[in-house]
Amino acid sequence: xxxxxxxxxxxxxxxxxxxxxxxxxxxxxxxxxxxxxxxxxxxxxxxxxxxxxxxxxxxxxxxxxxxxxxxxxxxxxxxxxxxxxxxxxxxxxxxxxxxxxxxxxxxxxxxxxxxxxxxxxxxxxxxxxxxxxxxxxxxxxxxxxxxxxxxxxxxxxxxxxxxxxxxxxxxxxxxxxxxxxxxxxxxxxxxxxxxxxxxxxxxxxxxxxxxxxxxxxxxxxxxxxxxxxxxxxxxxxxxxxxxxxxxxxxxxxxxxxxxxxxxxxxxxxxxxxxxxxxxxxxxxxxxxxxxxxxxxxxxxxxxxxxxxxxxxxxxxxxxxxxxxxxxxxxxxxxxxxxxxxxxxxxxxxxxxxxxxxxxxxxxxxxxxxxxxxxxxxxxxxxxxxxxxxxxxxxxxxxxxxxxxxxxxxxxxx
Amino acid sequence: xxxxxxxxxxxxxxxxxxxxxxxxxxxxxxxxxxxxxxxxxxxxxxxxxxxxxxxxxxxxxxxxxxxxxxxxxxxxxxxxxxxxxxxxxxxxxxxxxxxxxxxxxxxxxxxxxxxxxxxxxxxxxxxxxxxxxxxxxxxxxxxxxxxxxxxxxxxxxxxxxxxxxxxxxxxxxxxxxxxxxxxxxxxxxxxxxxxxxxxxxxxxxxxxxxxxxxxxxxxxxxxxxxxxxxxxxxxxxxxxxxxxxxxxxxxxxxxxxxxxxxxxxxxxx
Numbered sequence: 001x002x003x004x005x006x007x008x009x010x011x012x013x014x015x016x017x018x019x020x021x022x023x024x025x026x027x028x029x030x031x032x033x034x035x036x037x038x039x040x041x042x043x044x045x046x047x048x049x050x051x052x053x054x055x056x057x058x059x060x061x062x063x064x065x066x067x068x069x070x071x072x073x074x075x076x077x078x079x080x081x082x083x084x085x086x087x088x089x090x091x092x093x094x095x096x097x098x099x100x101x102x103x104x105x106x107x108x109x110x111x112x113x114x115x116x117x118x119x120x121x122x123x124x125x126x127x128x129x130x131x132x133x134x135x136x137x138x139x140x141x142x143x144x145x146x147x148x149x150x151x152x153x154x155x156x157x158x159x160x161x162x163x164x165x166x167x168x169x170x171x172x173x174x175x176x177x178x179x180x181x182x183x184x185x186x187x188x189x190x191x192x193x194x195x196x197x198x199x200x201x202x203x204x205x206x207x208x209x210x211x212x213x214x215x216x217x218x219x220x221x222x223x224x225x226x227x228x229x230x231x232x233x234x235x236x237x238x239x240x241x242x243x244x245x246x247x248x249x250x251x252x253x254x255x256x257x258x259x260x261x262x263x264x265x266x267x268x269x270x271x272x273x274x275x276x277x278x279x280x281x282x283x284x285x286x287x288x289x290x291x292x293x294x295x296x297x298x299x300x301x302x303x304x305x306x307x308x309x310x311x312x313x314x315x316x317x318x319x320x321x322x323x324x325x326x327x328x329x330x331x332x333x334x335x336x337x338x339x340x341x342x343x344x345x346x347x348x349x350x351x352x353x354x355x356x357x358x359x360x361x362x363x364x365x366x367x368x369x370x371x372x373x374x375x376x377x378x379x380x381x382x383x384x385x386x387x388x389x390x391x392x393x394x395x396x397x398x399x400x401x402x403x404x405x406x407x408x409x410x411x412x413x
Numbered sequence: 414x415x416x417x418x419x420x421x422x423x424x425x426x427x428x429x430x431x432x433x434x435x436x437x438x439x440x441x442x443x444x445x446x447x448x449x450x451x452x453x454x455x456x457x458x459x460x461x462x463x464x465x466x467x468x469x470x471x472x473x474x475x476x477x478x479x480x481x482x483x484x485x486x487x488x489x490x491x492x493x494x495x496x497x498x499x500x501x502x503x504x505x506x507x508x509x510x511x512x513x514x515x516x517x518x519x520x521x522x523x524x525x526x527x528x529x530x531x532x533x534x535x536x537x538x539x540x541x542x543x544x545x546x547x548x549x550x551x552x553x554x555x556x557x558x559x560x561x562x563x564x565x566x567x568x569x570x571x572x573x574x575x576x577x578x579x580x581x582x583x584x585x586x587x588x589x590x591x592x593x594x595x596x597x598x599x600x601x602x603x604x605x606x607x608x609x610x611x612x613x614x615x616x617x618x619x620x621x622x623x624x625x626x627x628x629x630x631x632x633x634x635x636x637x638x639x640x641x642x643x644x645x646x647x648x649x650x651x652x653x654x655x656x657x658x659x660x661x662x663x664x665x666x667x668x669x670x671x672x673x674x675x676x677x678x679x680x681x682x
Contacts, residue, residue, distance in 0.1 A: 172637075179637045185674070223487045232581045232614065232630040313485045320483055325457035329583065329634070350483035357482075358455070 025050060028104045029057070030385065031092070031128070032378025035081045035121030036113025036141050037165060038064040038072040042088045043375030044096040044103075047382055054151055057096035059368060059375040060088050069201040071194065078116035085124045092374065100132040105390070107381025110138035111402030113166065118398040126396055137381035138391040141372075142167060142404040146178060147383060148376035149338040153363035159332050161323045161351070162404075164339035164372075165190035165209075168319070169404060170233060170326045176409045181326040182233025189315050190341045192237040196311055199248050200304050207371070212308045213344050219309030222300060226314045233325050235318045244311050251302040258301075316347045320354050333360025342370040383411045440477035442526055450475070458496070458613050463531060466518045472531035473518055476500075476613075479525065497522040500612045503577055504529065510575035513568075513590075513608050532608045534591050537565060538584035540603045541639050551642045558642060561589070561603040562649040568607040569631065569650075570657030573664070578623045580614030582631035584638060621660065625667035628654070632672075 027046040034041040043059040064080035066072045093100065108125035111118060129136045146160050160171040160178070168184035187195075190209060197208030202215070226243050229236040323335055335355050337348060342364055352362045369376065387410040443450045443462060450464035459478045466473035478493045480486075497520065507514040515529040544558060545551070551558055565587060572579060579586070589605035616623070628650065636643040655661030 174637065175640065181633075181637060223485050228488070228492065230614070231626060232634075234630070313488060317481075317484045317488055321457070325581070328455070328457040329585065329638075353483035354481070 027055070028382060028386065029096075029098060029102055030105050030107050030137070030378040030382030031089075031103050032107040032139070032144075032374040032376065032381055033085075033089075033121050033125045033128075034109050034141070034144070034372050034374045034377045035085075035117045036109045036111070037117065037372060038066075038077050038080070039372040040064075040081045040084050040088055040121070041372055041374035041377075042085075042092040043373055043378045044092055044098060045375055045378040045382060047386065054379065056375055057098065058092045058094075059373055060092045060095065061371070061373055062088055063206070065205045068203050069198055070204075071198060072204075074114045074116035077114065078120040081117050081120045082124075085121070089124075089128070100128075100134075103132065103134050105135045105137050105381060105385045106132070107137040107139050107377045107385075108396075109141050109144070109377055109398070110391070111399035112141055113398075113400060115398075115400050118400070122396060122398040126393060129393065129396075135385070135390045136393065136396045137385050137389060138396060138398075139377045139381045139384070140402055140404060140407045141377075142169070142171075143178060143407050143409070144376035144380040145338040146171065146336075146404075147380040148369050148373075149336045149363070149365055151379060152365045152369050153336060155334050155336045155363040157332065158334035158336035158363060159323060159327045159330060160336045160338060161319060161342070162339045163189050163319060163337065163341035163347075165194055165341075167339060168235070168237075170322050171404060172326060172330045172332065173409070173412065174330075176412060178404045178407070178409060180403070180405050181329065182235070182322045185231065185234050185236045186238040187241070189237055189319060190339070192241045192315060193311070193341070195241055196244050196248075196308075199245050200307070202304070207340065209341060209344065212312065213346065215305045216308040216312045216346065219303065219305030219307070222302075222306050222310075223313060224302070224306060224310040226310055228314060228318060230318050230321055233322050233329075235322055237315060240311070240314060244307060247302070247307055247310075248304075251304070251307065254299070254302060312344075312346055316344075316350050319347065320350050323351065324354055324358070327355075327358060327360075333358045334363065335360070336363045338365070338370060340371045343367045387411050440475070440479065440524075440526055442477070442521070442524060443475065456611070456613075466528055474515060474529045474531050475526055476529065477526045493525045494522045496613055497525060497527055500615065501527055503612045503615045503617060506617065507572070507575060507577060507612075512571050512575055512577075513606060514612070515608070515610060532588045532590050532610060534589045534605055534608075536585050537561065537587040537589055537607065538638060540589055541584055541642065544603060545639055545641045549641060551645050553645070553648075555645075557603050558645070559649060561607075562642070562646055563653045564607045566650045566653035567657045568609055569628070570654045570661060572609060573624045573627070574658040574660070576617055576619045577612075578616055578618045578627045579609060579612065580616060580627065580630070581611065582609075582627055583634040586611040621664050621667045622671075624660075624664045625671045628664065628668050629671045632668075 027048045029044060029046050031042065031044050039061055041061040044057040046055040046057055062084045064072055064077050106125050106129045108122055109118060125136060142162055145162055149160065157173060162169045162171060166188050168188045169180050170182040171178045171180055193212050194208045197204065197212055202208065202211045224247055227239050229239055327333065327335060333355065335351055337351060341347065343366065348362060348364045355362045389410070439450065443464060450462045453461045453463050459476045462475040462477065464473055464475050465471055478497060481489050501517050501520045504514050504517045508516055515532055518528040518530065520527050540561065553559055568587065569582060586609060588608045588610055589603065590608045591605050632647060632650070635646050651665055654665065
């Protein structure tokens with residue numbers, strides 16, 4: 001049996017083939033542009049083809065923050081992205097100590113996301129591509145999150161919980177697709193938290209979810225009764241949000257009542273507080289007896305902290321449950337949390353306890369990589385580019401709906 | 414500014430732990446005779462033990478829902494209690510209506526356990542995996558496969574016809590129980606009676622919406638575990654589901670809607 005004549009190139013150079021670049025140690029550089037929601041992020045990553053190592057050269061982000069009580073509207077967000085894009089791109093290049101000609105490709109978020117912000121970033125990415133004569137790579141936002149999470153944490157083949165303001169999915173990899181095992185049937189968990197922050201009119205800076213987490217840490221005296229909505233591996237959050245909003249309304253009424261009573265008392269009216277027949281306990285914490293006859297002094301005072309605590313405990317228990325179901329189903333004991341809500345330390349703690357009980361562990365990243373960023377788009381885009389994928393200019397569109405399982409993951413076995 | 418990716422950003426909590434074989438403590442009910450029980454599976458929600466009931470030769474499945482330390486204790490107790498009771502009620506109802514499910518032996522909703530009849534045989538999932546291990550996409554020419562998918566569809570139809578929706582239909586939650594005619598060993602092909610198990614997320618409902626969602630959950634779970642028979646299963650399900658259930662046409666129309674709902678879901682973020 002004759003051996004095939006070995007190719008003159010070494011195996012390490014094999015991956016460089018087709019790019020026409022001879023230097024075998026030259027890393028590849030990808031620039032990623034992300035703007036599917038209210039964060040504009042541009043990052044530059046380097047992949048070393050020899051060591052298979054990645055290096056983050058820069059990861060710059062600017063967030064559009066709307067006033068308390070409001071959400072970010074597409075047109076304002078798009079305007080924000082347009083006004084900051086050039087500045088952020090220049091900073092990213094400066095920090096990376098690169099010039100545009102060093103780059104191999106321009107990666108941008110193709111979707112899913114909000115239409116107007118996606119479009120403004122896609123236009124900017126096309127401009128860079130034409131200006132610098134570099135190929136474009138359209139990236140699925142969710143795949144960006146997953147690939148970056150895997151890269152940062154080193155998790156091999158985890159069940160992925162992707163939780164953000166727009167997405168809630170439990171994902172596992174099989175046969176070159178990220179398959180969605182469970183997802184929300186209505187709004188995303190982050191959207192539920194963001195909108196509840198709006199109800200409470202708390203600040204959106206740095207992020208509404210972060211401020212809810214801080215409030216929730218101060219709560220915990222009572223657990224208020226909220227619906228618990230898990231259907232198989234799917235879940236639903238809109239009913240929970242509606243119930244939490246109702247509780248918030250009751251809390252305001254209660255606060256108004258207490259203020260009125262205090263005013264009365266300071267005005268010298270020493271009448272028995274029980275005289276107010278309409279005042280009855282409306283919010284009954286779970287696990288305590290419903291005693292309508294309780295006097296007002298014993299009324300359980302509901303605070304925003306308790307509301308945030310109860311909301312977090314309920315929705316995170318649901319997320320941990322659907323993740324655990326998926327882990328049991330695919331027989332994995334690793335879990336990776338990605339997406340903005342993944343920053344939440346209570347969620348990480350709960351997930352960690354669950355994974356430990358199954359003999360596994362949880363992988364999570366911090367806000368630099370959990371929250372939308374440019375580097376994840378650069379990383380996933382460069383992975384695709386290395387398999388020969390490019391997005392021709394005339395196809396460099398963006399789309400609001402782009403499912404995670406539509407992407408062919410050519411770079412994994 | 415350059416940073417190495419592989420280790421630097423990993424928070425301490427996410428460090429992988431050595432993978433040691435993991436055995437949870439048995440439930441309090443079994444601690445007196447641990448040798449007489451074996452842990453069969455650790456599902457997402459509960460652990461299933463094989464033990465005996467009343468007589469040493471009467472095998473029994475003991476489903477134990479351990480406390481979940483990550484859940485708020487009040488929420489945890491509420492969910493455990495609700496789910497144990499609902500499961501026992503639904504099993505009893507199915508039994509009464511003639512749908513083949515495990516019989517209930519004993520319940521302790523406070524202690525979080527439920528003792529049931531032991532169903533012999535292997536899970537449909539294992540049978541299908543063995544059957545589909547070689548070869549590509551399947552079609553109607555695979556008679557053994559079509560036969561088992563028909564029985565699966567009929568079993569689901571039977572369940573829905575008595576007003577029960579399962580809530581977590583997967584091929585792991587269906588057993589191929591040996592019949593008197595086929596007293597085969599465990600995992601012997603695709604023969605046997607389909608016995609649906611694990612009613613932990615089941616509910617009593619006659620709503621077409623709930624039934625359609627039930628089918629959708631099954632369809633998706635099937636697609637992700639047995640992609641090679643995905644298309645065939647959808648065809649068999651649509652054809653055979655109605656055999657055991659008269660309301661099938663409405664539910665199947667609803668299923669179309671539910672599928673679209675999944676596809677077109679807004680995905681901002």
